[in-house]
Amino acid sequence: MMKNLKILWIFYLKLLIPAVLFSILMDSQFGFSLSGFGLCFLVFLPSLHFLIYELRLKNEYTFYANFGFSRQFLWITTLSFGLIINISTKFL
Amino acid sequence: MNKLHVDSVTKFFDENKILKDIYISCETGKVIGLLGRNGTGKSTLLKIIFGTVKGDSQFIKVDDKVLQHQMDRKGRIAYLPQYSFLPKGIKIKKLISLFCTQENSDKLFKLELIKPFLNETSGNLSGGEKKIVEVLLIIFSDSKFILLDEPFNALSPKIISEIQKIIKEQLKQKGIIISDHRFQEVLDISDEAYMLSDGYLKQIKDLKELQQNNYLPKSI
Numbered sequence: 001m002m003k004n005l006k007i008l009w010i011f012y013l014k015l016l017i018p019a020v021l022f023s024i025l026m027d028s029q030f031g032f033s034l035s036g037f038g039l040c041f042l043v044f045l046p047s048l049h050f051l052i053y054e055l056r057l058k059n060e061y062t063f064y065a066n067f068g069f070s071r072q073f074l075w076i077t078t079l080s081f082g083l084i085i086n087i088s089t090k091f092l
Numbered sequence: 093m094n095k096l097h098v099d100s101v102t103k104f105f106d107e108n109k110i111l112k113d114i115y116i117s118c119e120t121g122k123v124i125g126l127l128g129r130n131g132t133g134k135s136t137l138l139k140i141i142f143g144t145v146k147g148d149s150q151f152i153k154v155d156d157k158v159l160q161h162q163m164d165r166k167g168r169i170a171y172l173p174q175y176s177f178l179p180k181g182i183k184i185k186k187l188i189s190l191f192c193t194q195e196n197s198d199k200l201f202k203l204e205l206i207k208p209f210l211n212e213t214s215g216n217l218s219g220g221e222k223k224i225v226e227v228l229l230i231i232f233s234d235s236k237f238i239l240l241d242e243p244f245n246a247l248s249p250k251i252i253s254e255i256q257k258i259i260k261e262q263l264k265q266k267g268i269i270i271s272d273h274r275f276q277e278v279l280d281i282s283d284e285a286y287m288l289s290d291g292y293l294k295q296i297k298d299l300k301e302l303q304q305n306n307y308l309p310k311s312i
Contacts, residue, residue, distance in 0.1 A: 003190060010179055062177040065144050066191070066233070068166030 007067045012081075014052055014072040019045040036057060038089030049078045093120045094236045095152040096169070096267055099143055103133065104148050111147065112291035118267040122141050123259065125282030126271040127296065129307055132288045134271045135174060138239045141269070142171035154236060170235035174242045176222050180215035184225055187214075188232075197231040203228065205254060221245045227255055227266060237280060238262075240270040244277055256281050275302065 023040035030036055053060065053074075061071050103115040110133040118124050128134045139145035141152055143162045152159045154168040170191075178187060188200050188210075200206055206228050214222060227243045244252045252274070259268060259281055272278050279285055285296040289305050302308040 006190060010182060025125045057179075059173070059175045059180055062144065062171065062175075064174045064181055065142065065162055065165075066170050066230075068163040070143070070162035072163065 004067070007064060007069065011064060011069070014057075015045060015048045015078070019048050022048075034089040034092050038086040041089075042086040045082040045085075046075075048079055049075070067087070094155055094267065095119045096141075096237045096269075097151075099151040099153075100142055100149050100254045101137065101147045101151075102149040103140065103145075108255075110291055112139040114288075114293050116269070116286065116293060118269055120236070120265065120267050121263050122283045123263065123281050124267075124268050125278040125285035125296075126269060126272075126288065127273075127275055127278065127285060127307060128288035128304065133291065134288050135241050138171065138241050138269065138271060139173075142169055142308045143240055144171075166222065167235055169239060170230050170237045171239040171284055172226055172230040172231040172241055174245065176214070176219070176226065178222070178226060178229075181213055183211060183213055185210040187225075187229060191229045193234045196234065200228060200232050203258075205251070220248070220251075223247055224251060224255075228258070231255075231258060231266075231268075236248050236266060238266055238268045240268065240272075243270065244272050244274045246283055252277055275308070 022044045023037050024032075026040045026044070027033065027036040040085060061074075064074060065071075095120045098114070098116045101111050102109065105112040114137060115173060116124065116137075126134050126137070136145060139192065140147040140150055143165050157164060157167055159168065184206070185201070185262070188197050192200060196199065201210065205224055209217060209225055214225070223243075223246045227240070230238055230240065233284065243255065247255065256277065259270075262268075270278055270282070286293045287296045287302065287305055287307060289307070294301075296302060296305075299308060303310055
């Protein structure tokens with residue numbers, strides 16, 4: 001379990017920091033609100049996933065596959081995480 | 093002893109059927125060599141066994157477990173691709189602890205081949221150095237079966253010889269399928285060798301058969 005979390009952390013480290021920063025920047029353009037941040041995050045996280053892993057670092061999918069994480073699983077996790085953050089910020 | 097059973101693998105690319113009902117098996121202690129001309133489908137076959145490419149038909153089993161999803165392969169099949177696949181920002185010593193059991197990590201930390209790179213990240217290594225690290229990580233990983241796609245590419249003869257020794261040592265716990273154009277090095281360590289030609293897998297017994305199948309020039 002711990003190893004799985006470490007592998008996912010390696011994968012998402014490249015996405016989370018820029019996704020959070022871009023979401024804050026974009027949201028601040030329209031007057032900062034948590035629900036606005038959630039919406040921006042829902043857009044930026046999958047976009048960065050596509051730009052970084054589908055266009056730039058496609059070969060790295062083999063690294064994650066060696067630990068049982070398929071490309072499809074990683075996409076579902078990204079979309080689910082974006083949705084969870086988006087829905088949670090609506091209720092905060 | 094563990095057994096990998098691969099059966100009924102068929103793969104089309106557009107109208108072109110490149111794999112025709114392939115059967116191959118491997119068990120702990122055995123090295124299976126896979127040879128073939130460029131574009132005959134060797135890498136595709138390995139990717140189908142590993143799960144990153146889906147065959148039009150396939151049946152893959154390790155012991156009694158039929159492998160349907162990528163997660164089913166975890167701890168059962170590890171795959172070394174032709175290309176570099178390690179994340180760039182992570183130190184090699186951290187990657188060793190992720191890929192290997194404690195026992196194998198200790199062995200790797202003591203190995204002269206990898207010692208100079210332990211505190212480096214994959215992004216700081218040359219092509220050949222990356223290959224050494226990747227081959228060793230996969231061979232020492234905690235999987236029962238190892239698929240090696242061109243492991244000797246970009247490596248010097250001395251390193252290849254050391255890797256061959258390491259492969260033989262690791263056979264006590266693993267089965268290995270290896271594909272490379274360095275056919276002599278593959279044949280040296282293989283218990284059985286197969287050639288992929290026209291979509292079919294044929295067992296090879298000597299170099300003459302490789303010539304007859306148009307893989308080697310007649311002059312060798």
